[in-house]
Structures are given as C-alpha cells and as structure tokens.
Amino acid sequence: MPAYGTVYGCLLNYRSALAALGDAVNAPPYQAPPKAPILYIKPPNTLNAPGAPIMLPRGVEAVEIGPALGLVIGRTACRLAEADALDHLAGYTVINDVTLPHASVYRPAIAQRCRDGFCPIGPVLPATADPAALTVRALINGDVRLEASTSGLIRPAARLLAEVTAFMTLEPGDVVHVGVPHGAPLARAGDRVAVEIAGLGRVENHIVEDEA
Numbered sequence: 001m002p003a004y005g006t007v008y009g010c011l012l013n014y015r016s017a018l019a020a021l022g023d024a025v026n027a028p029p030y031q032a033p034p035k036a037p038i039l040y041i042k043p044p045n046t047l048n049a050p051g052a053p054i055m056l057p058r059g060v061e062a063v064e065i066g067p068a069l070g071l072v073i074g075r076t077a078c079r080l081a082e083a084d085a086l087d088h089l090a091g092y093t094v095i096n097d098v099t100l101p102h103a104s105v106y107r108p109a110i111a112q113r114c115r116d117g118f119c120p121i122g123p124v125l126p127a128t129a130d131p132a133a134l135t136v137r138a139l140i141n142g143d144v145r146l147e148a149s150t151s152g153l154i155r156p157a158a159r160l161l162a163e164v165t166a167f168m169t170l171e172p173g174d175v176v177h178v179g180v181p182h183g184a185p186l187a188r189a190g191d192r193v194a195v196e197i198a199g200l201g202r203v204e205n206h207i208v209e210d211e212a
Contacts, residue, residue, distance in 0.1 A: 004047060005173035007119060009068070009097055010160060011038040013179030014152050020182045037155060037163050040109070042097065046119035053208040054098055054117050054193070062188045063118075063207065066097035066180035067136040067195035069150060071157055072124045073176075078169040085161040086127065088170075094122040094203045095177050096138075096195040101186070120195075121175070122203045131157040131178075135198040140187050148181035 012018045012034060018025065025033050048054065056063060074090030097119060100112040131150060138146040150156070155163060157178055164176060187193045189209040196202035 007042040007175045010179045014181045016182035042119040048117040048120040050203045055210040062186035064184040065138045066184045067138045068095040068177040070095045070175045070177045073170045073174045080165045082158045082162040085158040089127045091124040091127045096120040129199045139194040145185035
C-alpha cells in the first residue's frame with residue numbers, strides 16, 4: 001500500500017444518498033439540502049491494506065461496507081477551475097469506507113468512522129478512466145450487495161475538487177473520495193468483504209472480531 005496523505009470523504013454526494021433522507025433534509029438544523037460538500041476525514045490510523053483484517057469492535061454486531069472512488073492528488077491543488085481540476089490527479093484508487101451504523105448525518109461521526117483499520121485502500125492507478133461513468137460495487141462473501149455508478153454523483157469528480165480546493169489546499173498524496181452510494185451493506189465477524197470499481201480493481205479484506 002503506498003503512503004497516502006489525508007483522506008477526505010464526502011457525504012451525501014450520491015443522489016441516492018440524499019434522496020434517502022427524504023423530508024429530514026428540510027428539517028432543523030439545516031432546513032435545506034447541502035449547498036457545499038460535506039466533508040469528513042479518515043485519519044492515518046484508519047488506513048488499512050488489501051488482505052488485512054478489519055477489526056469488529058467488541059459489542060458491535062456489524063459494520064457498513066462503503067465502496068468509494070478515491071481521487072489521488074498528484075500536485076498541489078488550490079483554487080482549481082473545474083475545467084482543469086483532473087489534471088492535478090496522480091490517479092485513482094479504490095476505497096472501502098468502513099463505518100459503524102449510525103443515524104445522524106450532520107454530527108461528526110468520529111467514533112463511527114475513525115476506528116483503526118476502517119479505511120482499506122488500494123494502490124494508485126493511472127487516471128485514464130472516465131470518473132463520471134464508473135461502476136462501484138460492494139461484495140460480501142462473493143455476493144454483490146450494492147452496485148451503483150458514479151453517474152449518480154451530485155458533484156462529479158472535477159466539480160468536487162474545484163469546490164473543495166476553493167477553501168483548502170490539497171497536497172500530493174492527499175485523497176478525496178467522491179462518496180458512498182446509499183445502501184451500504186452490513187458485514188459481520190467472519191465475512192469476507194470487497195469493494196471494486198470497474199477498470200480500477202478490487203480491495204478485499206475480512207472481518208475479525210476484536211478480542212482486545
């Protein structure tokens with residue numbers, strides 16, 4: 001697994017994920033759909049290699065398996081124009097954004113998203129595929145449990161990078177993942193889990209109950 005910088009996730013960037021909130025998106029505290037990217041960080045302790053175990057915390061029945069396309073920054077990116085945002089990429093990667101199930105979208109889900117090993121991530125692959133038309137899948141024990149396309153993104157890759165770099169600088173090695181589709185499946189101890197993106201590969205791990 002290559003050395004990555006900061007990994008940023010994006011919430012509610014699939015139309016399916018936003019639609020799943022229903023009328024709740026118009027309720028307090030925000031009372032409207034988000035007008036800017038909702039970001040969170042997967043810190044270094046979450047990074048995990050393909051083939052390594054994902055530890056299921058004691059007392060937790062299952063984790064959500066979140067297939068995500070990662071945009072790997074290749075050169076310093078600040079205030080990018082959408083038209084040339086993708087020129088700043090070193091490539092793409094496949095991410096499994098593991099999280100504990102939780103109801104709240106708007107509160108920082110640190111305890112749910114930032115557990116050790118909760119971000120299996122693959123190698124950097126050349127940015128030759130069209131990021132607007134990639135099929136992403138989550139599999140449990142070989143069965144496809146979620147399939148979606150990046151054509152369902154509210155903010156496609158270039159627009160997302162432009163909006164994020166409008167207020168923060170991204171450095172080489174940083175990763176922005178475009179989001180997880182609605183319907184992330186649950187995996188339990190003993191399950192083999194995989195996320196794959198057509199043309200970019202697959203990251204597979206196994207769920208192990210944490211006895212510590």
